[in-house]
Amino acid sequence: MALHFQNLAELEALCTRLYVGTDLTERIEAEKALLELIDSPECLSKCQLLLEQGTTSYAQLLAATCLSKLVTRISPLPIEQRIDIRNYIQNYVASQPKLAPFVIQALIQVIAKLTKLGWFEVQKDEFVFRDIIADVKRFLQGTVGHCIIGVIILSELTQEMNLVLAKPLNLQDQDQQNLVMQVLKLVLSCLSFDFIGSSADESADDLCTVQIPTTWRTIFLEPETLDLFFNLYHSLPPLLSQLALSCLVQFASTRRSLFSSPERAKYLGNLIKGVKRILENPQGLSDPGNYHEFCRFLARLKTNYQLGELVLVKEYAEVIGLIANFTITSLQHWEFAPNSVHYLLTLWQRMVASVPFVKSAEPHLLDTYAPEITKAFITSRLESVAIVVRDNLDDPLDDTATVFQQLEQLCTVSRCEYEKTCTLLVQLFDQNAQNYQKLLHSASALPVDVAIQEGRLAWLIYLVGTVVGGRLTYLNTDEHDAMDGELSCRVFQLISLMDARLPRCTNEKIELAILWFLDQFRKTYVGDQLQRTSKIERESRLPSSLWSKLFL
Known part of the structure; x- marks a missing residue:
């Protein structure tokens, strides 16, 4: 028993330094000790010791903090152990009417986290963490103090369920990279699915329209959906960002009939904003895979949208200039990803071919940029000859x-x-x-x-x-x-x-x-x-x- 009291004294001293200590060095050491406690096999027993024999509210708060971190680790505790922790905390707060409010709040947060993380877990054909409502009812049928605890549980659970269940990605972790890759491949497979059995010829890549089911319409109307994939492109390494761009190619190819005219205009506007952001931050395009998929993305935009629609987009004038500069640079560097130039020329060919059919009074600016594209193609091909001959490279003319x-x-x-x-x-x-x-x-x-x-x-x-x-x-x-x-x-x-x-x-x-x-x-x-x-x-x-x- 003396040993227990000695451990308890050490733990309470740790609590004091952690929560009310004024010495920065001591607080840093206390935080380090807290992490060591969480990783310790004795963590649960120490938390129980603090809750049952601690003499201060800070001791109970430390126990709640340790339990919260313990149940949200990447490697979860066994389901039986998590059920025991939830039941123990419920019984503890029910039997301790004089607990400090911040301790009650911290302990109930642990219950909310356990419930959320275990919502889909089954034991003996039952969703064992979904019986929280029955537990709350027992609190609500008790004293006023118990009713308060029941309401706090409902409130914390609601807030916890409303939080996005995610941890920051650690892209240095190969397993997490692999997870992201597989998720993006799954999304791409869904977006590439032949929903109407058309068996489209994959060689006609620039003519593809994705027949998205009407039931997906709500997801596609949310601007956050496109934003997510543009954000992924900018934040992921090339092997993964290329997959994000491949998904965006499919988003740009969504069948026109999925939207009403105003919705389609808004959707197109979000696509163009994404193009602008990529061209204003072109670092990722130095990767040949990203470059190729982005060229496909640009070609698909014109395939699926009319020039008359494009010129009405607020950012059109700025974006068409950025695309022109990107195309000129691509033509000048003819040796970089030469197979991708096809898509850029497809874009400009269809843009210019659409000019006679534009009814909008908005300027299409092709009379400015088309000659520059033509000039860049001509001069770059002539300049390539000397390099090919002198360096004995493969001749594009062959x-x-x-x-x-x-x-x-x-x-x-x-x-x-x-x-x-x-x-x-x-x-x-x-x-x-x-x-x-x-x-x-x-x-x-x-x-x-x-x-x-x-x-x-x-x-x-x-x-x-x-x-x-x-x-x-x-x-x-x-x-x-x-x-x-x-x-x-x-x-x-x-x-x-x-x-x-x-x-x-x-x-x-x-x-x-x-x-x-x-x-x-x-x-x-x-x-x-x-x-x-x-x-x-x-x-x-x-x-x-x-x-x-x-x-x-």
């Missing part, structure tokens, strides 16, 4: 499938404010053609310099063919036809120059580019369905013999 896909996307964008594009191409074509001729006539020309110049000319021929082919995708005028003639004329002159060098010298990349150009030119300006060719024929100054061959 991947003709990707080149043709990107050029077909660019053709629509390039016809917006076509005068700017045409002026740039004329300037670049003349400059590079002249440089090429000088190299051919120079005895000291290095093969690497010739290869670079031929690569640049190949890109320029592809680009001229692309913008000429874009005539069929955009509003055109006689002036545009004249510009096509100016550009086409230069290609035909280069063809003559290349033919004059045969069979001594040839360049496969230039030959393939010429075939692309001729095919685009034929589809655009040669054919029975075209009633007027005089403008382009005059401007391109083609020999009649070549015209006749093109018509065949």
Whole structure:
């Protein structure tokens, strides 16, 4: 018994230092001792000692504090032990009418935590922690003091149930990282589920619409839902933030009919706010996985929403500028995640193609940004040639499938404010053609310099063919036809120059580019369905013999 009293004296001294001590060093030591007590196998017995034999309210408060921390640890106590603790506390507060109010409050908080954390636990086919209401009824049928305790239990339980059951994530903990990853994968699987049995072709990624069930509508209408995934993207490491972005791609693809028009506008506004936040804090986009998913996200926005809806969003003007700068930077760094550029070009292609159908008076600003996108594509491809040749890298021109896909996307964008594009191409074509001729006539020309110049000319021929082919995708005028003639004329002159060098010298990349150009030119300006060719024929100054061959 003497030993018990000695332990009790030490514990009460700890309480005094912890709750009313004025020496900071002593309080820090007391807090450390408290943590050691909680981790001790004797914690429950020491708490019982403080409650039953403690001489101060602070002793009882320390016991309540230890019990609270003990029952909320990540590794829970056995269910039988937690039931015993709950019953013990209920009997204790019922039999101690003179307890200090703050002690009663602290002990009842332990009951509330136990009830909440064990709400779904079953023992012998019963939810053993849900009988709290029956326990409270017994308090309410007792004395006034007992009634007060019963009401406090209900109040604390209500507050506890209203708190979010979560602990701060420790992303240094591999197990917690794995938990977050599996939860995000689960959400992505739910959002990607084929709810209507359409068996959509996954290769048509940019055309996908997610057929969210109507019963989920309330969740999607809550702005906190989108905010949660944007916050996760900004706070998680790349492997996990990529999954958060993949979920946002699906959110952006939610079927339009899930919302009314005002609800859809609000939902779109929240998506655009999230885009703005990502582009204003672009650090995460340095990860190729995040970058790729974000590009998919942008493309899905335009797939699922009309340009007329986008321009009505409050942040549209600012965000379209941020997207344009992001696209230009992406095109300039052509070697970084090249497969993702497809989605950015898809976005701009569909934005520009939608211009004739916009009824809103709000400015779409594409006449400002589309020429900048076109210029960035053109100049970045020309600048890439020297790097590819000198560093012996894989040449993007060798991947003709990707080149043709990107050029077909660019053709629509390039016809917006076509005068700017045409002026740039004329300037670049003349400059590079002249440089090429000088190299051919120079005895000291290095093969690497010739290869670079031929690569640049190949890109320029592809680009001229692309913008000429874009005539069929955009509003055109006689002036545009004249510009096509100016550009086409230069290609035909280069063809003559290349033919004059045969069979001594040839360049496969230039030959393939010429075939692309001729095919685009034929589809655009040669054919029975075209009633007027005089403008382009005059401007391109083609020999009649070549015209006749093109018509065949």
